[in-house]
Amino acid sequence: MKKQDLAGYLDLHAEEIFAASRYLYDNPELSKEEENSSSMFKRLLKKNGFTIHEFGQDELKYAFYAEYGNGHPVVAMLGEYDALPGLSQEGGYSEMKPVENGGAGHGCGHNLIGACAFGGALSAKKYLEESGHSGTVRFYGCPQEEMLDGKVLMAKYHAFDGCDMAFAYHPWNANIPVSQGFLAMNNMKFHFTGITAHAGQAPEQGRSALDAVELSNMGVNVMREHVISSARIHYVITNGGEAPNIVPKEAASWYYVRAPHRKDVVDITRRVINCQKGGALMTDTFLDYEIAGGCYELLPNDVLCALARKNFEEMEMCPYTEEENALARALSESLPPEQVQTEREHIGFYDADSFIHSGIVAKEAASRYPITGSSDIGDVSWLMPFSTIFTAAWPVGVNAHTWQSASASGCTLGQKGMLYAAKIMTGMFYDVINDSEILETAAAEHRKRTEGNPYDCPM
Ligand SMILES: [Zn+2]
Ligand SMILES: [Zn+2]
Known part of the structure; x- marks a missing residue:
């Protein structure tokens, strides 16, 4: 089974993966309330042959991991599923249209994060089955990212013990193998x-x-x-x-x-x-x-960032329909033009007729790209070699925590961007399984970066 066969496998299972993202979108749960969201993933993963592990602590009741495989490397794919208050929005609309006034909504696209890790875990399992190689994949159900403490608590209770490396994803308005950032x-x-x-x-x-x-x-x-x-x-x-x-x-x-x-x-x-x-x-x-x-800032890992970039190049974005392009244009044009222009400059994307970023943000621009929010993924990056990627699930200029990002996260625009990310994650998994040197060099870099300054859990 070749790497591109795994991309094909994800295309074949796209409906199932999209449906998971859609379920979360239609049933948004705030941080610390993700009972149905975590249950849905547990159910789906169990049905697909994964073993479910829970942690027992009351503070981690909506956290878990689902595992498949044997031996090393153990690769974690981090799923999230919490929504935001007040960002209820009809998916795929070009205007602000709450489903429920003042209700919760997926304005940060964490419905896509959960679905991406689910897709990544499914195809990783497929590869382990077909190839017979040693290796383990874990889907991590990570609650309350928006409170910025879900993964910190998971770190506190050693939920990530046994993992060799972790991959994460966030929907964005551009394709970026993230090399730095998060305060x-x-x-x-x-x-x-x-x-x-x-x-x-x-x-x-x-x-x-x-x-x-x-x-x-x-x-x-x-x-x-x-x-x-x-x-x-x-x-x-x-x-x-x-x-x-x-x-x-x-x-x-x-x-x-x-x-x-x-x-x-x-x-x-x-x-x-x-x-x-x-x-x-x-x-x-x-x-x-x-x-x-x-929480911690993101600890860079150049080895895994380069691996992510290689897989961005090897995988292909899904093609968009005329309708999707028109929606992207309308969402982008609902923003102040200066905001969109600034973002175009950040990512080096000047094709004025395109409203979905194509290509990959160049290495230099990516290393300067401003990511000034915070995320509890930072803590995981201090525990093990870590990579996070952004893909264009939202139109150019659209920022997180807006009705525009919610709208895109609830339709095929976001879903297709997410599927591209799942393919990249799968490609990275394939490489790590087939080349033990990647883990060795990534782990050596991690050791060097944390030497004398080990992780000290903020909670
Ligand atoms: Zn957020
Ligand atoms: Zn987010």
Whole structure:
């Protein structure tokens, strides 16, 4: 069985893979609520001859892996399935059209991520069966990516033990073998307690928890000048008191700190906490806080990135119908033209009549491509050699967490982009099984990059 036969195998099973993505799209579940989504994949994989493993912990009730094969290499394909609040959208529409007003929807296309790993695992199994080679494939069901802690918790409970390498996918507006990016992050909650009092009659008896929040925020805001410029610090006040005539006894804020490297996040976190301590000290209030979560940046692996690029080149994108091209155009044109133009420049794609990226973002452009969100895939990349890929499942210029990305994720536009990704993942699996040197060199690179700086689970 040759590599291209596996691409053909995926074409043959496209309907089954698309149906899985469609089921998730039609039944969106938010982070921590993915009961039906995880059950569907368990059912499908079991039916296809995989063995299901669960982890037992309550925090991981919607996480699992499904395994097929024997011996090494053990390759993990990471599936996700959580949706986003408020992004309900009729799939395949060129206008904003919620299925349910204010309802959840797949604006990040995680329905396609789950389906891609499912397709990848199916074809990997097919190859192991046909070739008789040693090797194991694992589909990982990874919940709550949008909370940025699903895989962090999985790492905490050693869910990835036994894997030699991992492949991941995210739908995007371009074809990119991702070489760098995703900011490391910490998520912190601060709670202040003061003393309530009548704000007019006896303010001197009160100690305002809201004052503490405000002064702490002020401290952080002047600190911004003295952190690396690539860091991002954002907060909201989650409790600011009840009424102006009551000195607030309780007040609270919620912070995210992000930076390209985890070590910077850890240091800025320490300084943000100092600002909060200062706020409490200045106002004679009491501070309580928790680091509610955090994740790592993506640790690059040049060996696997090059392998991904080779497979982008070897596999072919699915052809698009006139209808799909027209939808892509309409979705792209619903955006401000400058936004689309900027994105065209980022990916080096200037064909003004094409609204679905074709070709592959060049190596140089990919190494500069801005990925300034965070993802819990970063943590997996610190555990083992790791590769993630983006494919053009959304039209040019369309960003994640929008009704446009939701619309594309719920129709053949997104599904075809996802199938291309599943073929690339399968091709990478084929190469790893047939050439043991890939794992050896990727693992050596991983060891070198983490030497003296091993993974330290943020949770
Ligand atoms: Zn997202
Ligand atoms: Zn996402």
